[in-house]
Amino acid sequence: MKKTKLFLLIAIVVMILSYSFTALASGETLQHYGHSRVGYTSQESVSQRTDTLLLNQHWRSSANMAVSAVNSASSPVGPAKIIAYEGCSLTVYQLPATDPIRQVHIRVDNQMVIPSSQPAAYSEGNWILLP
Helix, strand or coil, rough: CCHHHHHHHHHHHHHHHHHHHHCCCCEEEEEEEEEEECCCCEEEEEECCCCCEEEEEEEEEECCEEEEEECCCEEEECCCCCCCCCCCCCCCEEEECCCEEEEEEEEEEEECCCCCCCCCCCEEEEEEECC
């Protein structure tokens, strides 16, 4: 009987701690940096609670790279509002509230092929989860 009570106590503590860690996801920063001569796709992920914004703080690229919010299957997350420009941008993602907690992915696509006589394409940016 004592072992059962101890097991239940440990399970409850673990559940409380895991919820606390998830709740701390707000304010977490997602970062991207990549460069290539050929086309590539880069995907960064971050845990997010529902009804929060993923706000771009910085974005820069030497090529016109597509930035999108996708789910784990690389399908668009959506009704996401996406504003992205070559060079610099303010990108805001308003994500649907279908799941209480999930992974959110930022995908950067560069479909350009750059000749060896030119510098490789690069892109960099970071996003922050707002409460």
